[in-house]
Structure formats: structure tokens, C-alpha cells
Amino acid sequence: MTMLDTLVERNQDFASHHFLKDLPLMPTLRAMVIGCVDPRVDPTLLLGLKLGEAVVIRNVGGRITPGTLQAIGMLRRIAQGEGGNPAGEFHLIVLQHTQCGIAHLEGNPDMLASYFGIGKEGLKAKAVTDPHAAVAVDVAALKANPVLPGNWLVSGLVYDVTTGLVEVVVPPAPLRHAPER
Template identity: 35%
Template sequence: MNEIEILTERNRQFASSYTNQLPLMPRFSTIILTCIDARVDPAHVLGLEAGEALVMRTGGGRVNKEIALELGILSMMARRALGEQFQGFSLAIVHHTDCGFERLANPQIGAGISQGLGIEASKIDALAIHDHTQSLKDDFARLQHSPHVPKNLTVGGYLFDVETGLLKEVIPSERLAVPSQ
């Protein structure tokens, strides 16, 4: 049995007791953005149950243009579905210790990958995690400056420690404000 077959067999077991009871809209107005790392699945580390929250995953849990656009789309869809009662989503950006994207901050690794892919080194560096607090601040600022992200989005930054399993607040949750010019 190959790995996909193992997973599809697990799915058959899941489906054997499955009932379709959950609505399209999640129970919490919460979106989790975290790393693709197999150790930081919100279903495990946050105890997230099916139907509770939206989950987005990128390398490092970094905010990029596509994530910003999707946040805009999701907010507009929720507003259409719920009308005035929709107060905006809360986004938790979750980075973690021992992240593979910390490796991209190594100039040799970053240069090797950018050359291998034939792209500018700055594009790799924008995804690299040099410092967790700074990366979370940068991601907050990317959302703040995106024309697609609604200002009623509440954003907090968190760091998951793969040693202890604990989540630490790094940027307290706050609403995106219009950046001062």
C-alpha cells in the first residue's frame, strides 16, 4: 500500500461514520493562517474541530499577495451571506519555532534556491524568517497595506513552540487601521 492508498483507506473509515451536518459558514469568525509544516496542523495544536474555523496555510505561515486577496474575497462572501450582522473575521497568524523557512534566511541557501528557480533573491528573502517577531510584524504590515484586505479584519500574531507545544502571543489582536501616510 503506498502512502496515498493509506490515506484513502483512512478516508473510507472516516466516511463510514460521517454525517453531513455542518453549515458552510464556520462556527467561529476565525481564520487561522499557519505554516504547511506537518507538525503545526491547527486540528491538532489548537484542537480545532471540523466546522469551527477557516484555515489557510503557506510556507512559514507568511502573508503573501494571494493570501491577502483571498482574505478580501472571504470577507466579501461572508458579508454577502450574513449581511450587517457580519462584524469581520479575526485572523490568527501562527508562525512556529524550527520552521523550514528560517533556513531561507541563510544567504547561501537563499541564493542557491533563487538561482535554482531563476528568480530574484529578494523574492526568496521576502518569504524567509529572519526573526519571528519581525516576520509577524511584517505580515501584519502586509495585510495593512493590501488594497484587498478589509480594515475590519482583526489580526493577532502568535508563535507555536515545537519544543513545548505552547502557543505564545507575539502581536496582540487588533483591528487593521488605515496606515498613516
């Protein structure tokens, strides 16, 4: 049996025992997790998410990049087209982790600069080798983005691959505070 045969067999089991018909397009927890592609760090498993509860975007390092922002914008427009209200309460969760492979790219500044859409001189500010600092940097990038609804919540977590636990590094807060009257 090939690896693909195994996956198709698992899908048949899923379709028979776990498939939920007619799930809404809008995630029921009104949450979006931005996490890393590392196979040790599957946000659905380590956060106990069920099918349909959250949108999960995964990229190298779980970072906020121009591509991540573009995907968030596209998903927001899709939700609007489906009659969803992504401007209401919604929670963005930046999830990064210890021992991330992105740290191995530190010696490839051209590749990292291109990935982040910045000049090489700006790489130090991205805290590529420190997941706790990187989460804070990425939450700040989301908060600075004027296109995202200010009432959306954002938080930052770091998953420890040696313990299996997440740590809240940046507690939930609105992207922007409402102006005082």
C-alpha cells in the same frame, strides 16, 4: 497496503464516525488561520479546531504574501456570495513557528523575493529567520491592507515546536481603528 490505501481507509472511518452533514460555509468561530505547511505545525490540531470552526490557509512559512492576500480576497467574495457577512466580526490569526524551514531559504534571495512579491533589497524587513519578528511584520502587512474590513481582528502567534505551546506575540486588535468623530 499502500499509503493511499491507508488514507482512503482513514477517510472511510471519518465518514462513518466524524462527518458532520450540512456544515455552513462560514466558519463557526468566524476565524481564519494563516499557518505554515510544515507537517509538525497543523493549526487544526495544535489549536484544537473542530471541523467547520475556522478557515485554514497554509503556505511556506505561514507568511502574508501576495498569494495569501489573493486567497483571503477570494474567500471573502465566496462568503459574500453564500450570504455570509465577512465584514462583521472576523478574526485573522497569523500562526508561525520556531525552527521553520523557510529560514533555510535565506541563501536564495531570488526565490524569497519572488515569493513575497518584493525586490531582494526588501528581504531583510521580512525577518525570514525570526518567527517572532516575522509575525509582527505580517500582522502589520494585514493592518496596512486597505481592502480588508477595518473592524476585522488580527493577532499573531508563534508555535514552539519543542514545547507544543503557542505564544501570543501580537494580541488581537482591529485591523484599523474606527475614525474618531
